[in-house]
Amino acid sequence: MKRSERLVDMTKYLMERPHTLISLPFFAKRYDAAKSSISEDLAILKHTLASNQDGILETVAGAAGGVRYIPYLGKKHAENYLTDLSSRIEDPNRILPGGFVYLSDILGNTQDLRRIGELIATRYAYSDVDAVMTVETKGIALAQAVARYLDVPFVIARKRSKVTEGATVSVNYISSSLDRVSKMELPTRALKKDSNVLIVDDFMKGGGTLTGMEGLVKEFDSKIVGICVLCEADFDKDKLVEDYLSLVKISKIDTNKRIILSEPGNFLNRTDFSRF
Amino acid sequence: MKRSERLVDMTKYLMERPHTLISLPFFAKRYDAAKSSISEDLAILKHTLASNQDGILETVAGAAGGVRYIPYLGKKHAENYLTDLSSRIEDPNRILPGGFVYLSDILGNTQDLRRIGELIATRYAYSDVDAVMTVETKGIALAQAVARYLDVPFVIARKRSKVTEGATVSVNYISSSLDRVSKMELPTRALKKDSNVLIVDDFMKGGGTLTGMEGLVKEFDSKIVGICVLCEADFDKDKLVEDYLSLVKISKIDTNKRIILSEPGNFLNRTDFSRF
Numbered sequence: 001m002k003r004s005e006r007l008v009d010m011t012k013y014l015m016e017r018p019h020t021l022i023s024l025p026f027f028a029k030r031y032d033a034a035k036s037s038i039s040e041d042l043a044i045l046k047h048t049l050a051s052n053q054d055g056i057l058e059t060v061a062g063a064a065g066g067v068r069y070i071p072y073l074g075k076k077h078a079e080n081y082l083t084d085l086s087s088r089i090e091d092p093n094r095i096l097p098g099g100f101v102y103l104s105d106i107l108g109n110t111q112d113l114r115r116i117g118e119l120i121a122t123r124y125a126y127s128d129v130d131a132v133m134t135v136e137t138k139g140i141a142l143a144q145a146v147a148r149y150l151d152v153p154f155v156i157a158r159k160r161s162k163v164t165e166g167a168t169v170s171v172n173y174i175s176s177s178l179d180r181v182s183k184m185e186l187p188t189r190a191l192k193k194d195s196n197v198l199i200v201d202d203f204m205k206g207g208g209t210l211t212g213m214e215g216l217v218k219e220f221d222s223k224i225v226g227i228c229v230l231c232e233a234d235f236d237k238d239k240l241v242e243d244y245l246s247l248v249k250i251s252k253i254d255t256n257k258r259i260i261l262s263e264p265g266n267f268l269n270r271t272d273f274s275r276f
Numbered sequence: 277m278k279r280s281e282r283l284v285d286m287t288k289y290l291m292e293r294p295h296t297l298i299s300l301p302f303f304a305k306r307y308d309a310a311k312s313s314i315s316e317d318l319a320i321l322k323h324t325l326a327s328n329q330d331g332i333l334e335t336v337a338g339a340a341g342g343v344r345y346i347p348y349l350g351k352k353h354a355e356n357y358l359t360d361l362s363s364r365i366e367d368p369n370r371i372l373p374g375g376f377v378y379l380s381d382i383l384g385n386t387q388d389l390r391r392i393g394e395l396i397a398t399r400y401a402y403s404d405v406d407a408v409m410t411v412e413t414k415g416i417a418l419a420q421a422v423a424r425y426l427d428v429p430f431v432i433a434r435k436r437s438k439v440t441e442g443a444t445v446s447v448n449y450i451s452s453s454l455d456r457v458s459k460m461e462l463p464t465r466a467l468k469k470d471s472n473v474l475i476v477d478d479f480m481k482g483g484g485t486l487t488g489m490e491g492l493v494k495e496f497d498s499k500i501v502g503i504c505v506l507c508e509a510d511f512d513k514d515k516l517v518e519d520y521l522s523l524v525k526i527s528k529i530d531t532n533k534r535i536i537l538s539e540p541g542n543f544l545n546r547t548d549f550s551r552f
Contacts, residue, residue, distance in 0.1 A: 012291060049288075164377075165378070
């Protein structure tokens with residue numbers, strides 16, 4: 001196979017398997033090519049990704065070595081996307097009664113989810129995440145998008161017991177927007193003990209739901225690697241969780257005057273983009 | 277930029293934007309290259325995808341023309357994957373009380389979702405789908421995976437009203453496994469009138485939930501392009517929907533003897549893979 005064809009197939013193959021180590025002999029066999037040619041191909045791939053700042057090709061030396069494609073975006077991409085997203089969120093038609101914000105269009109848009117998934121996966125690319133956790137319903141799209149770029153499973157905590165999940169572990173938490181004690185649960189077989197868990201959710205007001213997930217992670221004897229939300233309501237001052245990242249911060253909602261103000265959240269300043 | 281680098285970037289760019297028409301002048305400008313060189317690049321890409329039977333590069337001629345990457349898998353890929361998936365589903369540990377089957381691991385595995393999404397997107401690649409619809413909770417992962425490869429939005433019907441969705445349209449349906457009338461709803465702004473809707477769900481027993489979604493599509497003056505489920509319980513003979521595809525068919529569950537039998541569903545025979 002010619003170099004040009006190898007490069008097309010190799011790019012597709014690696015992009016479909018982020019964070020997965022592929023050995024050089026595998027590619028050499030797949031293309032019936034010398035290892036030295038494969039190395040040259042990979043150098044081109046690495047260089048191209050680096051010049052666009054939209055991915056890292058990592059080389060692992062030694063007998064058990066190979067290459068690994070790490071979805072990773074440069075700071076400029078992050079700034080551009082989050083600035084655009086914030087301004088789209090400032091649409092007053094998104095304001096719902098009770099100070100809620102309609103985001104289902106963004107959470108159902110696959111191009112937005114790709115960008116959001118890549119961004120969060122950039123932040124946690126080197127955090128040894130074993131699983132992404134969210135709670136139903138709207139966090140699911142987010143968890144799936146992030147998990148895809150980290151190549152780890154995602155697990156969904158549920159607010160009601162379901163017969164299709166088998167045995168579960170449940171925790172109680174204070175739902176701050178409803179101001180009452182709620183319950184969420186996760187199937188016992190969904191998560192291994194000693195996992196490193198990344199918690200994600202679509203929207204954070206008081207953070208009550210996030211404390212529920214923190215509780216679940218503890219019940220599974222696991223560790224929280226990070227907490228990241230798509231949208232944070234910054235005007236809700238009393239947060240129940242301390243250490244979290246938000247991609248977008250909504251600083252004001254005026255239901256009467258139909259004003260919603262939004263800007264990029266603390267994600268930008270708290271992410272290290274220096275690997276480029 | 278050299279051809280080799282262009283090919284890497286072009287492959288990545290097109291794969292990230294399935295079903296989207298990209299003009300040749302766009303690529304010519306992006307790479308500062310002649311249109312004739314770009315055409316040659318695209319021919320290489322097209323040829324490589326076709327030989328692997330894992331994608332189609334479609335050329336649209338004329339002034340408003342360009343190229344479009346269509347995720348599309350050959351029959352061999354479909355057979356291999358669905359045979360493997362069926363055998364994994366035959367694990368007796370999946371059997372839950374009441375004849376339910378644990379599938380959350382598959383629905384939380386991003387590599388499975390990629391394959392499943394590509395397969396369903398292959399079947400409906402030329403059906404002018406405007407939106408993918410599912411009902412919470414476990415169908416969401418599936419809807420998102422399919423929507424990603426068709427590059428259309430996905431919408432989620434909900435079983436309970438939520439304050440974060442705004443106005444909704446609701447329908448009643450007979451939930452066959454619970455044998456009672458249930459309700460599901462969709463935000464009015466989630467779907468435009470006259471849309472072509474592809475309905476997907478994770479599991480079908482009697483098909484009651486699917487009739488609910490059929491009802492919703494009608495309420496939005498829209499058309500059903502197809503109904504596709506991941507898993508069909510074939511031993512539940514009375515189906516409330518007639519025309520549906522299933523990727524996997526579970527023909528038997530014996531809770532006492534701990535036996536579950538599964539095979540590829542009617543998807544294989546009812547999909548036209550002849551574009552290769």
